Amino acid sequence: MGDARPPLLRMEGISKRFGGVRALEEAELTVRAGRIHAVLGENGAGKSTLIKILAGVISPDEGRMLLDGGEVSFASPAEANRAGIVCIFQELSLIPDLSVADNIALFDPPRRFGLIDRRAQRRIAEEALARAGAPDIHPMALVKDLPLSRRQMVEIAKSLARQPRILILDEATSALTAADVAKVFSVLKRLRSEGLALLYISHRMHEIAELADECTVFRNGRNVASYPAGTKTDNEVVELMIGREYKHVFPPKPVSPPAARPVLECRNLSWSERLRDISFSVRQGEVVGLGGLDGQGQRELLLALFGVLRGCGGKVLVNGKPVALSSPGQAKADGIGMALIPEDRKTEGLMLPMSVRENLSFASLDRVSRHGLIDRAAEDRQIEEMVRLLAIRAGSLDMPVGGLSGGNQQKVVIAKWLMRAPRIILLNDPTRGIDVGTKQEIYQLLRRLADAGAAILFYSTDYDELIGCCDRVLVLYDGMIKRELVGKEITEHALIATALNISGEQAA
Template sequence: MTKVAAAVEMTGIKKSFGGLNVLRGVEFSVDRGTVHALMGENGAGKSTLLKILQGVVAPTEGSISVFGRPMSVHSPEISRSLGIGMIFQELSLIPSLTIAQNIFLTREPRRFGVFVDDGAAATRARALMSELGLDLDPNTRVEKLSTGQMQMVEIAKAISQNARVLIMDEPTSALSGFEVEHLFGVLKRLTADGVAIIYVSHRMDEIYRVAEHVTVLRDGRNVATASLKQMQIQDLIEHMIGKRVGVFDWRPRAVDRSRPPVLELRNVSGTEKPIEVSFKVHAGEVLGIAGLLGSGRSELARVMFGIDQKLSGEIRVKDRPIEIDRPRAAMDAGIALIPESRSREGLIVAHSVRANLGLPRIDDLVRGPLIDNAEEAKSTERIVHKLRIKTETDAVPVRTLSGGNQQKVVLGKWMATNPDILILDEPTAGIDVGSKSEIVELIRGLADEGRAIVMISSEIAELLAVSDRVLIMSDGRLVREVTRDEISSWMEDQDPSDSDGGARIAKAEHGLQMLLQEVRLTAPAR
């Protein structure tokens, strides 16, 4: 019986850049009609391997075949002709063009071989989207679409180029819960039609939901390829970072609630969101805030830090009312914000590590007309050492660091101000699992020092690992509080053989996910 060729077969792939071995004989095979996860920490070699498959760079050694056809010449055009499509985390659509125009950009149907036929493009685009279960007018400009709809248009664009292998890089990073569910439905349609999908994500719950197999890279080598049914989450993490960790297990911590709270909100409302939000946070407590995209989590953080206007309500710090109408007022009250977007709001990526770490306390470093370079250097050295920021020197631009180390710089620059209250908005988003574990440990350490922490996150495992209790937001309002006792009850019927806690974590994640979906479905229409 003739064996059916794999969708992708990469054998003995090596790649060196200037003497640096990035890939060291990687073997990577993806079957037709399956979702295969590719995982590893930042710097493990994932991006280089996928760039080779895309034809962007050529391997130093090794061979590639796609549906049994060898890739002997390496270029993006050859890769596309073999049926490989890539959907990037940063979408490549042109907002001012229509859906149809984006799908067929540079490949427009033409009348008489000369004139662009927008009508034919729209007809073909509508048929493509129908195959994907999308009900969109192909003449709609992309700028009017939601992020999830844009993601679907990217998929339609790839399918229009006869893509039979789809590479998806962090495809759900900006999607709502509903959009994620729709995307997963589309993936089922595509794999049922024989399309092979290479799925890259740092979100463990997604990987276990959507993928059948996983390949893990570490330091440019294969360290594991297996069915996900045979690999528990803690085994997967161990393969990725090279050691066993229990960092995502809950560790009980005593919180003294007999004293006045460090932070209290009383019926706080913004211009649109939040709406009449009230809660308390005590010294040494981590308050988690969960909610689907659009629930008002980030808007709440921005109001608390004085970026967005507070229309009504009261914010109290250490039992005193504080008027926070700008970030400086928040900083003076001992509040720090780690924003959702580290690259746009948390860092000046073209500036050095030292310059970024010194920004919030620049006034303290000034001596006359000049900055005290010696004091700045000492302060930077302390922070880099304490947070274990991996950087060649503190003079390199922040953009050269990995995502996890960039996030540590954002944390470090605010820790230098010695805040009593930390608001963390998506502190572990888009970073590898090793860096996530370090960030989780840092948050625990900050709470143990007595700081009050508000952690906003869509990363359920990390949220449950550090939070003393979790508040759920929907449509700008707080609608539910989840206690540690309730979270523990979700895990009581775990498999006794689960010695590393993988099933317990999965049960807790599932419990909170179900609550989030329940809140979305029962929310009143506005």
């Protein structure tokens, strides 16, 4: 059934180029009040450019925007905010050293006698946090002391405090726990019922299915389809996004598990109250998954193995020999050969202002140096090999890595460590916030690396990835391994039941 109401916002004939790169070409978008409109497409399809134009971050080269039927343009995000358009970008805009309340009221703090009214500011923060479904976050807590998932909730609260008419969410749930995602969904549905227009950008198809009323698909800078949510299958949507037939996303697993000896072994690994007597092994050529609800010790386990955490108990063995992992430098050294693909590529994996070339070679400069001097020819050969292997798409290797799409940034993070030819690869939710096409490429790469002899430990918050990629899955609960799933035992039912600590008979 069509909506007879006039659109709240229309974008018509929007084009934008960056140098010789076409980001958008004659793009169109119609947004209505009281609706959740999903915007879909691969990284680099033009989605981010479109919402940056709408949010006043950049200006279009051509085209126009109509708000309430009148033509508008925004020279800054502040102008867009005043018109009621607020965007929650995937990259957080919070200032870590300020409190939650300071961040929420940063651009328009309440004043009394010319000074910031701290009591009113705290009240505004409490109301915004409650509206965002996060009343448990203390308004006086420092943002830097909060985990990534709670910072994302503060970002949402900060946006709601501006009383938007159009709220744009760009991968706003990618860093959230399952419990927080459920709260955000409830908030978004309530905002829709209150008459807000919501633009929702996500690569998680199940989120689109649950939330969206309408969908628009972008490819190569153009909108290629708009349709009511639920009228196309996931495969049809993916084919629209990638412009080709969608093949099975996961590569085939080995018929029988590798019989090689363990490359990595943990024996009774413990740390604080977060890890308790963790024992397992990963063999050469094997992909072992880490499952369980978010926050059950999976990230701490990866950090402990990579030498980031201090004061760990237990033993770690590499190729049967005990090793001391007191720093990342020791973990990545040739004698151990470990690499960690971190959770947050923006803050932990890349130096955004530096070039693609510099980011690629940074972790392996010691391998392309002689007597303290970098062998540029050797460096270039390895960089070219990585760009080809991972199909990294960049206008130039000398451009800032922050200018790449999210999927290509993640490829750079992975390539940076592959240049060290690691024997043990630790991955911390590596496909968060990237498109289905790039995910498929990463899945294929993981299997090729395992087939070439790497031992891979793979944490993912996506059950489909654990089922499709892993030979075994270790399900963690409260810092302990509750169950090991092997082969056909790796099912969604078994993963969820074990993650919820349901008994073995029920989880089978």
